[in-house]
Amino acid sequence: MNNDISAPQVETDVLTAMRRPGPAWLTGLGLAGLLFAGGLALWAYQIMHGMGVAGITHPVGWGVYITDFVFWVGIAHSGTLISAVLFIFRARFRTSFNRAAEAMTIFALMVAGLFPLIHLGRVWRFYYLFPYPNQRQLWVNFRSPLIWDVFAVSTYFLVSLVFFYVGLMPDLAIAARHRSGRAGKLYRILSLGWTGNLRQWRHYGRLYMFLAAFATPLVASVHSIVSWDFAVSIIPGWHTTIFAPYFVAGAIFSGTAMVLTLVIPMRRVLNLQEHIPIDHIEAIAKILLLTSLIVGFSYVIEHGMAFYGENLFEMEQFRFRALGHYSLLFWIMIMCNAVLPLLLFIRRLRRSLAFLFVLSLLVNVGMWLERFVIVVCSLARDFDPYNWGNYLPSPVECGITLGSFGLFFAAFLVFVKTLPVLSITELKER
Amino acid sequence: MDRRKFLQLMGLVSGTTLLSSCGSERNQKELISYLVPPEDGVRPGTAAWRVSTCSECPAHCGITVRLREGRAVKLEGNPDHPVSQGALCMRGQAALWRLYHPQRLRTPLLRTGNGYRPIGWDEAMKRIAEAMTASAEKSRTNMLLTGSTSGSLAALQERFADTCRIDRLPEFEFFNHAALRQAYQLLYGRPRLPRFGIEDADLLVTVGADLLETFISPVGYAHQLSVARREKGLQWSHIEPHLSLTGANADRRLTIRPGSEATLLLWLLQTLAKRRRYARRLPQQILDALPKISLARAMDNSGLPGSSLTELARSLEKARHPLLITGGVATAQLAGGQVALLGCLLQWVLTVPWQGLDFDRAENFGRAGDLRDLQQLNLSLQNDEVGVLIISRTDPVRHSPQKWRLDENLRRARLSIAMTDLHTATSRTTDLILPLTQNFERWDDVEPRIGIHSLIQPAMAPLHNTRSEGDILLELQQRLTGRSEAATYEKYLQQRWKKLFSASQLRAFINKGFVTKGSPRTTISLRTKPTVAALRRIAPSEPLPAPATVITGSIRSFDGRSAVLPLLGEIPDPLTTVTHGNWVTLSPRLASQYGVKDGEELRLTKTDFAVAQPARLQPGLPDGIFGLPIDSLTSGPPGIDPATGEALRVIGGIKAHPTGKHFALPILSGSPSQKGRGIIPKPIHRKGKHHAEHRSLYPEPAYRQYRWAMAIDLKRCIGCAACVASCYVENSVPVVGREEHLKGREMSWLRIEPFYDDQGRASFIPMLCQHCDYAPCEPVCPVYAAYHNPEGLNVQVYNRCVGTRYCSNNCPYKVRRFNWWQHKWAPPLEKMHNPDLAPRSKGMMEKCTFCIQRIRTAHETAGKEDRLIRDGEVIPACAQSCPTDAITFGNLLDPQSAVARLIKTPRTYRVFEGLGTEPAVYYLRPD
Amino acid sequence: MLPEIQTHLEQLKWLLIILIALVCPLLALMLGGTTVSLASASLKHRTGEKETPPWIDGLLRRANPSVEHDTLVVLTIIASLLLFKIIYRPQLFSNAAWIVLILLLTAGLGLMVCCRYRLVDQRPLDRTALAIGGAGVTIVAACCLALACTESILLTPEFWPHLSHLPYLFLSWHGFTRFAEFLLLTCAITGNALLFSTTSPYPTSIPPPAADCVARRIGAGLSLGALLLWPLALGLEMALIPSLAGGRLLTALAVASILLAAFCTFLLGMTLYGKIHAPKTFFAMIILLFWCWAFMGHVARERTLTPVALAGLAVETPTPALATEGESIPPEVSPSKAAKVLNGKELFEQKCSVCHRFDQRVVGPPLNSVVPGYRSDPETLTAFLMQPVKRNPNYPAMPNLGLTADQAEAIADYLFQNAEP
């Protein structure tokens, strides 16, 4: 590691990233905000007119909304992985990414939390989903995976928020010192009076270790619950026991891809090249390769089990996925998720930023399509051939999906300008 | 005059006040008191039943109308009515949509340019009277053309015609069975259609007659068929050139080349005549007059293998009660007269000994004419001989060939008047339109068969400013002759009924809805001389050149008259599952020849006949045939058969070419084949691999008194979708229209799924919520909207549903429907809502509830008498309306109940039993 | 219910209100004071004897102004509870439950008092004392919650019959809001105590000692927070109050107390900025808020517990005569009044004369034409009077007045006497 950079140099580099936003940043924020506003308007339109404006129909009751929900919860998993799991493994390269990854987790979860409401037919009765004591003496149905989702995603959001904030406190104190006037005062308050004396560091260390240990099982549990939304049903193509590990691997895969997508351009724009060396990015690429292999293996398992078990419904389902109405999306998914990442075996490609950036975009496209194929194909061709039907996303659904991307990127842009993008304290330790 | 005063006049005091408004469900804010307390019946919250008769088609089935708060909300068959025995077809169930139709004519309309101006009744009557008197001076004749009329209205028309110097033209119906009637006239001198004794037959051979769709009395025949199959072991073979719902339900379906029915019947007659037993029944001159025809010629002419012909002849000989019926498509072609004659002759030989034909209870087509009379009318219109032309309850413009240009000729009449309740092709061309009161708003009686008088009784006060036809005629008579039979049509009815019935008969007539008066038993005898003359005239006919098109009657709209009802457009055609549209069917192989897929337009042309409709692939349809439902005919039939006056419905030598245009055809079936999933387990169950004996991890469901279950006998189900229409009306299921169907968002709680095997044989399965013991939809609903109640029902609590739609996704039968929109009911359709059911708003899931409102009412009556619900006390709307009693509903925990007994038969199975959902709907295998 | 209590019920209710309005501020002060002192004592205990920052001692000193009146508080609390039980719904809770509640409350108060004595003597608190004090505070708080829920359940008479079967009905969101309001008032009054009970007069030019400064800041914070949250709690209570209890008066009271809280905040602002120093008025304001809060409870109860609403509740166990305006609610609907004087004439006047006359037709037929028919056997007339059946079609059906046998007998005799033969 290049430890020739002095401590104050690290501080000035990271904090200069937070100075007055340039025109590029403003246009980016404006565009993202516009997308998000468009998404909200479409959602209001859908509430006013009814679910009919969306493309979802009779056999295919779920469509783009649930795909987006699983996609965004998947993205959120990178934060926990990088900040908690790698912290426990004492991985050095973690410090380049953990702040960006944790921020990404929180914003992705905020976006993911919206979709269970958007896909509700009567969203003005959403409070039926929460188990508060009510005069009707009615509880929610605790056997329903949708209720598990409510608990899992909210727990995960809180833990990530606390984890992100605890990690941020020392950096806020540093930022407070460098800033004067109103902003400085705000940072001082936010850092909860962090003075950096020995006692505080002792507490901080212990707390951070506890939080990391506590967040690690979340990596596996939250996305397993999200996969159980499908696994507990009896629909061919959903009702398989492989879903939990398959979805967790998929989540980490798309999460790390999104980290790369965000960090690579950020590194160049905010010129933090020295602080995020190529070796660290190569380490992330290795994780990408590992999870891609797991996901590829899961595809093989899924199709293999269907034809091995000779279950009529499953065989038709997977034949339809590969050769049916949505076969193009299926093959793009296979290409993006299982075949292209194999190029990462080549060391030179692993270190070339351009290739990694393009690959990460493709991986996220692949992962979105994977969720789309799972959700839609299984519902399109299930038990009774009379009910087979196809599904075409409607403009409203696409608008709301773009709106969700708008919200995510707007939040990330705001984060970049208001909070230190890299963990200054950990960089110094390095 | 309301019903009570009317009945008091008749000296019968029963029934209730007809107050319309009390405690209507819409605005719950007010409790509106009565003026006079009702003796019984119309009390808020309880239903009253009123007997009446359906007049959606000339069969006139008996119905009972369910009234809630003075509104008609449901129609059900009148249990012991001789025509329909308690069942009702799809069109009968949808008749309420005609009563509350938003576009119903509300006032008389006078043509101004090409638009219409509403005018008052007096002005309309004055104009008609003046026109009739004026045309008398100008040596023009006034004419009255009506649809099939019977009972008192026919008598009044007779009197009206005599007194007001107006010619009463023969009645015009498109399905007027002219060829058959002429054949009977020729053979026995009785121009009537006999009642066929199908319930006593042990072998039935139908040639072209679509018994289950549009032939004379479909519901009656369906019921007779199911009784004969159940008790007499009836074997039924159907001979037709194309594929119809009747053919699909026959035990054996012989597809012959179109136009070869005459030679086939001739060969059958000839082979039977060889046997002494039958030869005795025919006089010798007739036997000699029979033209000779060899088996080989019959074979290549009809396209059937020799074995099936001989086998058919042998079965006819062996049967003790054979019955042969021709009609429908077979007699509606150029050689139709010969087919009818030979068919009736064969009937004489086979059926008369065991009295299979009953001319004393003949169908009431007595005064029906045919298209030749219409041609005559067209001619007299052309040379301006017609003064006032009154056209009532029929649509000649639509059903006459394009080349006659009847619509322009109508304008040459001095004054053309159309009496109808909804706009038709004819009413758009006449000068004056008089709106008629609907079936449920007027007093009347009809005579579906000779001797059977069936009552039409008002269920509610007329909705709009309409009048009954009887009142119109009486007022015209009053204006023209200064004297009328009676002040109003009700008084006329009273006088006539008093003369016709004894006091006890009258009481039964009012309470039960029908009376059967005995008619003298007469025997029919064969008139040999005209028969021989006719036989000599038979020329050997060649089959029509392929490819041919067959114009079929539609079970959804009869001859097109019911197509205007939105509910009938919404329910899919049983064979093609297409809704809201027109189509032409062709076999898959023919389609690949033309290179067309579902929805691509195909243009059929022959000399002056041209039709272009989207194609629909129909497995089981012979290769050289295009099936055209009657609604797809945009310009009337291609021509008429000069010999019999029937419209030509089978045309050979058709040239067809795809036009390249593509129509989005709303097809509800995802795939015509079961793909080997054993939804209807034909003899070869899926590859024989049976699941291990099913063991469940779940606790045994503890039902205490009731476990509601249903048994559906697929052998009896004929796929007529009467149950689907009944379910739509009973549960106020919204009609969503074509665009929503294209997206696959139909709302029917119950659907008929047609599946075809590789030989193209169709079988139907009604699919509804199975109310499973371990319902996959219940554990996944986050808010307990899908909930299992202690009586085994899977209850859907509408106002608790949040709309995640996971229940619909997880249901293997996909029977749950989601309200994508807030469905609006155009006024006055919302009056048809069943108040026992909650209105569903957008965002709610809904599904079949085994008519829980009926179960609840049964619980309340049983609770009042402190007893359990008896078997058969709860009948869901679908089971009640089924003509063949295929659906049985009851309590599984009561071993004596019908459904429990049915479930023990070996044919019982359940759909997707292997999934372990333990459904409560047991199906009985069709084989 | 003793007759004397029946008659003076109104006065008793006012007495109860006054008692509640008196007791609540005291109880609140005790509760608040003990909590603050316990907290500061435990802080002191935690940071060890030596280097406890001065402000903790300041806090300790302020939180225990005077202990003498504690015993007085305990007694008045018990008295008001007994009075509450007497006035309202003795049967709502079994006496045993109420006695247990009183004992618990006294035990809690006792624990708190003895812990405060230890604090007054400035003897360092060891762990057990802290535990006792904590236990005391929690018990009293629990009892206050129970009392708030009682106050709420009183406003929903429809749930009374089912309380024994479904005890969880006792807890309600409205009850919790009332308890939250009580806690807010406690914070306000404690904050006020900390803010104003300074050893040195305030404001003074010389800066007061550091210890007081922290205590004063905590006091200001507490009361400002309480006063700002008070309108929220009232708005919530208006939303959650059972439908029967709500009304214009109650809303007016709520708005009044919000304005009062606004005025208090304004006063607090001025004090903080040293403009005025008026501990007395501020304290009076808080007491007034307590009175408003208690009086709202009273108004709600008055609106709900009308005899009309209380009818038909306890179906199985016919309720003993409820203590309301001296009238007994008839157990079931067909009002068969206690048989008054067995005098046919009066019964006839009161019940039959409305529709019948002897000589001419009013609603029913003239009695002279009907009664002679029954002379042969009087029993049928009595039976008819008890179960009137519609006989003559052109007269409306005679209603069943639910007469008892002897009433019918008396009327029948009267009719036989007065109708002509």
Place this chain on the structure above:
Amino acid sequence: MSDKAPKRPGTRLRKLFCLAVFSYFALLVLATLSASLVRGFFAPPTTQPIAFPHTTHADKLNLACDFCHSGVKQEASAGVPALSVCLSCHRAIATDRPEIEKLLGYERRGEPVRWQRLHNLPDFIHFTHQRHIQAEQPCAACHGAVERMLEVQRVRSLKMGWCISCHRSRGAPRDCATCHK
């Protein structure tokens, strides 16, 4: 709030603070008023077309409830008495009173009386009086002492929680389909 002597810049802050507190309280007063408005505390009492006093009929005259509300024993809705039931007595009695004048006016015009409904259940609920009367529930259990009310008012919340509690403690069926249509 620093308690040092107020400095010049502090006043702007203080003005801001006062404004904030004032608007906060004003807002909360509005919130309370609107909460009461929504709850209908300010709604004018429902005025019936005819001021029918239950006190005289049910209490003084001791008429049983089902004399007028005849539907209560046989079927679901209790219903209101037909005009002829009122007129059977009031054609002859107390015809001078203004309310009876109104009644006779209705009868002359042949127009039904449109009573304002107080015990109003949502339209997805099915409630039968008959089953509750059969279970020996007195009318007062759900309607209070109507014979005491000069002007009929609702004294029960008629909310699901209350119905469920009664069904639970009396062992009546709690299957959703019992009440939900």
